Amino acid sequence: MQALGAGRARCRPPGVSPPARDSAPPAPARAPRQPGCRRSQPCASSRRPGSAKLMEPARGAPRGIGGAEALLGELEARVQDVVRASSWWERHGLDCAILALSVLALPAGFLCLRSENVLVFAAGIAILGVCHYTLTVKGSHLATHGALTESKRWSKIWALFFVEVCTAFTAEYAKYGHVKMHHGYTNVLGLGDSSTWRLPYLNRYVYMFLAPLLIPVITPLVAVERLRKLELGLALRSLALISLGLYSHYWLLLNVSGFKSPGSALSCMFVTRSLLAHPYLHVNIFQHIGLPMFSLDTRPRRIHMMSLGVLNLPRLPVLDWAFGHSIISCHVEHHLFPRLSDNMCLKVKPVVSQFLREKQLPYNEDSYLARFQLFLRRYEEFMVQTPPITELVGLQ
Numbered sequence: 052m053q054a055l056g057a058g059r060a061r062c063r064p065p066g067v068s069p070p071a072r073d074s075a076p077p078a079p080a081r082a083p084r085q086p087g088c089r090r091s092q093p094c095a096s097s098r099r100p101g102s103a104k105l106m107e108p109a110r111g112a113p114r115g116i117g118g119a120e121a122l123l124g125e126l127e128a129r130v131q132d133v134v135r136a137s138s139w140w141e142r143h144g145l146d147c148a149i150l151a152l153s154v155l156a157l158p159a160g161f162l163c164l165r166s167e168n169v170l171v172f173a174a175g176i177a178i179l180g181v182c183h184y185t186l187t188v189k190g191s192h193l194a195t196h197g198a199l200t201e202s203k204r205w206s207k208i209w210a211l212f213f214v215e216v217c218t219a220f221t222a223e224y225a226k227y228g229h230v231k232m233h234h235g236y237t238n239v240l241g242l243g244d245s246s247t248w249r250l251p252y253l254n255r256y257v258y259m260f261l262a263p264l265l266i267p268v269i270t271p272l273v274a275v276e277r278l279r280k281l282e283l284g285l286a287l288r289s290l291a292l293i294s295l296g297l298y299s300h301y302w303l304l305l306n307v308s309g310f311k312s313p314g315s316a317l318s319c320m321f322v323t324r325s326l327l328a329h330p331y332l333h334v335n336i337f338q339h340i341g342l343p344m345f346s347l348d349t350r351p352r353r354i355h356m357m358s359l360g361v362l363n364l365p366r367l368p369v370l371d372w373a374f375g376h377s378i379i380s381c382h383v384e385h386h387l388f389p390r391l392s393d394n395m396c397l398k399v400k401p402v403v404s405q406f407l408r409e410k411q412l413p414y415n416e417d418s419y420l421a422r423f424q425l426f427l428r429r430y431e432e433f434m435v436q437t438p439p440i441t442e443l444v445g446l447q
């Protein structure tokens with residue numbers, strides 16, 4: 052279990068993170084509906100420099116720092132009740148079983164690639180591709196958050212396995228970039244604003260259709276670049292585990308799948324490692340970009356930050372399996388309770404969505420297709436220009 056604050060944390064059930072005690076001044080909320088964005092409440096408004104649209108607080112909503120803290124505390128208590136009533140299987144077992152199945156399916160995938168039959172060969176590519184994304188996206192994400200187990204030691208081991216061996220990235224930077232920056236400063240410009248996903252020199256079609264194919268190549272290259280900034284011991288460990296993962300994949304294709312040349316084995320690695328690269332890239336930009344962005348000085352309290360700056364997609368079976376509910380249909384819940392597993396995020400979703408609606412706070416939901424069309428239409432605004440800062444008033 053993650054180290055938590057004193058006193059109150061001791062009675063916190065496994066998997067539920069404490070609310071962030073940030074020191075930023077509380078901020079207000081309000082906003083006109085943004086195109087392509089379905090909400091139970093109007094979106095917060097954003098502004099280009101020089102203009103601002105502000106939002107009145109919901110009538111009766113608690114105001115100010117205390118109000119935001121009280122709201123988060125109330126939501127946390129409701130979620131704790133659900134977690135307390137859940138079994139180990141619900142809290143961790145189901146997601147661990149999905150990851151174990153993904154490992155167990157690998158031999159079948161490699162063996163299918165021996166076949167001369169096109170359909171069997173294609174099944175091998177599909178099995179290896181889906182398993183790759185399940186281990187690298189769902190596995191790495193849950194392991195980095197410590198959501199797979201309550202043991203800190205095992206959390207560390209799983210993070211090394213999923214992030215370094217499977218994904219070919221460094222566990223240290225995955226935790227720093229995702230947990231500390233993206234979750235700690237969600238939609239705060241320059242910190243957790245998803246700007247690593249912006250490639251403004253690419254046009255919209257190249258970005259949305261071709262750039263995802265670079266992900267399997269760029270990931271280990273970025274990792275090697277990051278290694279130079281790590282302590283020597285950590286860098287050597289990461290380099291060894293990343294090399295082990297990449298070489299094992301290559302070796303299995305040559306020796307189990309029967310590929311005859313290094314080129315064909317490397318091509319197969321590329322195809323399986325980029326099988327779900329398009330939805331992976333798209334989902335990462337759909338979840339936050341285009342929603343309100345904040346400055347460090349005027350960022351809202353945590354509950355408002357997450358309710359305004361995070362978006363849920365509908366359930367999508369393949370992506371639910373490979374990426375996890377916390378990335379697809381429960382991203383709001385995940386940002387509020389990042390140590391819950393995918394299955395628990397799904398289980399608390401009705402509680403969280405009902406609470407936010409009850410308190411007249413935004414609960415962002417939109418379909419994949421609608422977001423895709425929105426990003427193609429407003430690519431310049433979302434992905435090229437500096438995002439506008441949203442100012443919120445009225446909740447102090």
Ligand SMILES: [Zn+2]
Pocket residue numbers: 192196229234385389
């Ligand atoms: Zn996360």
